[in-house]
Amino acid sequence: MAISSLVIYGLAFRVPVQKRLFHVLTAFITTFAFLSYFALATGDGISFNTYTVTESHKRVPDTHQTYKREVYWARYVDWSITTPLLLLDLALLAGLSGANILVAVVADIIMILTGLFAAFGTKGSQTWGWYAIACIAYLVVVYQLAFNGRQAVAAKDSKTKAFYASIAGFTLVVWTLYPIIWGLSEGGHVINVDSEIVAYAVLDILAKPVFGFWLLFTHDSMSSTTPSLEGFWSQGFGSQGTLRVGDDDDA
Ligand code: RET
Numbered sequence: 001m002a003i004s005s006l007v008i009y010g011l012a013f014r015v016p017v018q019k020r021l022f023h024v025l026t027a028f029i030t031t032f033a034f035l036s037y038f039a040l041a042t043g044d045g046i047s048f049n050t051y052t053v054t055e056s057h058k059r060v061p062d063t064h065q066t067y068k069r070e071v072y073w074a075r076y077v078d079w080s081i082t083t084p085l086l087l088l089d090l091a092l093l094a095g096l097s098g099a100n101i102l103v104a105v106v107a108d109i110i111m112i113l114t115g116l117f118a119a120f121g122t123k124g125s126q127t128w129g130w131y132a133i134a135c136i137a138y139l140v141v142v143y144q145l146a147f148n149g150r151q152a153v154a155a156k157d158s159k160t161k162a163f164y165a166s167i168a169g170f171t172l173v174v175w176t177l178y179p180i181i182w183g184l185s186e187g188g189h190v191i192n193v194d195s196e197i198v199a200y201a202v203l204d205i206l207a208k209p210v211f212g213f214w215l216l217f218t219h220d221s222m223s224s225t226t227p228s229l230e231g232f233w234s235q236g237f238g239s240q241g242t243l244r245v246g247d248d249d250d251a
Contacts (some may be wrong), residue, residue, distance in 0.1 A: 001034035004209040008216065015220055021233050022219055025089050026212040029082045033208050036078030045074025049186075053124050069195050071186065075117040075200065083108050086207065089215060090145060090171060092229065094153040094164050100144055107140035119186045133188060135179060142172060163218055167211070174206045 005027050014022035039045040048068040055063050091101045103224045112227040121127030145168050153164040181203065185196035 001030045001037055001208065004030040004212065005034055008212060011216060011220075015202055018229055018233075019219065020090060021092065021229050023216060025085050026216060029085050029089075029208050030042055030212060032082045032085075033204060034076050036074045036120075039074040040072055045072065045077065047071050047073055047120075049122070050119050067189075068187070069189065071119045072197070073116060073119070073226045076112055076119070079115075080109055080112040082208070083112060086171070086211065087141065087145075090149065090164070090168055091220070093160070093167070094145075094149040095156060095217070096144070096152045100148045100152075104144035110134075111137035111141065115182065118182075127187060131179075131183070138175075138179065141175075145172065159222055164220075167215060167218075170214075171207070171211065174203060178205055214239075218238070 005165035008023055010031060012027060014019050015023060036045065047070075049071045050066060050068050051062050052066045055065070058062065087104050087108055088101065090096075091104065093110065096104070111134045112135065114130045118127050118130035118134060121130060149164065149168055153161050154165075178200075181199045184190045185199070186191070191199070
């Protein structure tokens with residue numbers, strides 16, 4: 001994650017300012033992931049969830065066993081910042097409206113925060129109640145990308161349309177694996193913490209550096225007619241209509 005960040009910050013210098021926002025967003029994503037992994041690798045950002053399993057027996061009273069399972073909560077801090085940034089990358093590529101971007105980002109933040117509450121749930125109704133709420137929020141995100149995103153990108157050139165279909169499709173497949181892993185690990189306790197760490201590490205590499213380099217290399221290689229961000233995102237406030245000296249070579 002650290003190496004990806006450095007490479008992407010380096011690439012950001014080499015592209016025209018109208019394309020730079022994608023590099024900046026993507027470098028932020030891998031930077032936050034680096035911070036979160038550094039925390040987890042050094043023992044920060046980890047707590048315990050204590051839960052009790054009750055077993056019923058035929059002739060003796062119920063027995064209760066209390067377990068403590070590690071919750072890597074730094075992940076949720078990472079995800080609450082990086083998943084909205086990933087959505088912004090896709091939304092800006094598609095040309096999604098501001099209102100729809102806001103809905104996607106807010107739903108996404110609700111999804112991660114309720115996922116965090118689920119991870120600390122102490123009884124089934126609480127854990128799976130929060131999980132169900134998180135899944136509803138996730139469906140809102142899917143709707144924004146799959147329906148509104150597709151509608152928005154329909155107004156763009158064919159290269160962008162095809163690219164959005166591929167990268168948004170890839171994103172939806174990878175993202176959908178997160179709640180499945182969660183259900184098997186933190187939720188259902190079917191796989192142990194070590195397997196959970198490996199599974200999330202693979203998904204994180206796909207969702208961040210692989211996604212990021214794919215997005216940036218494809219976007220950079222597209223002709224100058226494909227999406228770039230004018231206005232505030234490349235010029236700042238109050239510069240409309242003014243001539244910027246060195247605009248041609250400053251890029
Ligand atoms: C949780 C559990 C609750 C239900 C749902 C979840 C979805 C998580 C997602 C995470 C995506 C993370 C990414 C990280 C990038 O590195 C919180 C696991 C729906 C979709 C893309």
